[in-house]
Amino acid sequence: MSGKFVGDKHLLFSLEGEDLMDTKSLENFRKILLERRMELQTDLQRKSNEEAGQDRLETMDTADQADSNYTADYNIKIKEILVREVREIDEALEKMRNGDYGICESCDEEIPEGRLKARPNARFCIRCKDEMEKRGSVK
Numbered sequence: 001m002s003g004k005f006v007g008d009k010h011l012l013f014s015l016e017g018e019d020l021m022d023t024k025s026l027e028n029f030r031k032i033l034l035e036r037r038m039e040l041q042t043d044l045q046r047k048s049n050e051e052a053g054q055d056r057l058e059t060m061d062t063a064d065q066a067d068s069n070y071t072a073d074y075n076i077k078i079k080e081i082l083v084r085e086v087r088e089i090d091e092a093l094e095k096m097r098n099g100d101y102g103i104c105e106s107c108d109e110e111i112p113e114g115r116l117k118a119r120p121n122a123r124f125c126i127r128c129k130d131e132m133e134k135r136g137s138v139k
Contacts, residue, residue, distance in 0.1 A: 021102055025113065029120045030096055036120070037089045040082050047079050085121070092121040104128050 051072070060068060095101040102111050106128035115122050124132065 021110075021113065026096065026101065029101070029116060030093065032120050033089050033092055037086060040086050040089070044079060044082050044086075047075050047082070051075060088121040088123070091123070106132070 092101060095103075102113075102116055103109070104111050104125040105123045107125065109125055111122055111125045115126055122129075
């Protein structure tokens with residue numbers, strides 16, 4: 001199957017002419033991705049505000065400094081995860097614009113709609129994702 005879609009008013013077709021995803025489903029995924037992106041941006045802003053409001057280390061005792069350092073490290077990791085998901089959503093939205101949304105980056109097969117419902121920014125079908133996890137090469 002081809003990795004490219006050809007747009008139609010009501011359906012998207014692969015270059016071989018097989019029905020892939022209707023426009024309504026595609027628009028629904030786009031809406032879900034945009035809503036999730038807004039949630040993530042809000043979470044990132046909240047984390048940044050929390051960091052700005054943290055007590056200064058100079059005025060803390062050693063235990064409070066250690067706790068503050070742990071919290072800061074934890075928040076950095078959370079922010080990295082949030083930023084990565086925003087990037088994945090942006091990539092999924094770009095794929096929609098290019099007509100590549102819902103195509104596995106590994107095997108070029110269509111990602112089942114059920115997988116996309118569970119994870120709208122999925123880059124791989126379940127089979128390829130499982131194979132990558134077994135090899136330890138999860139992307």
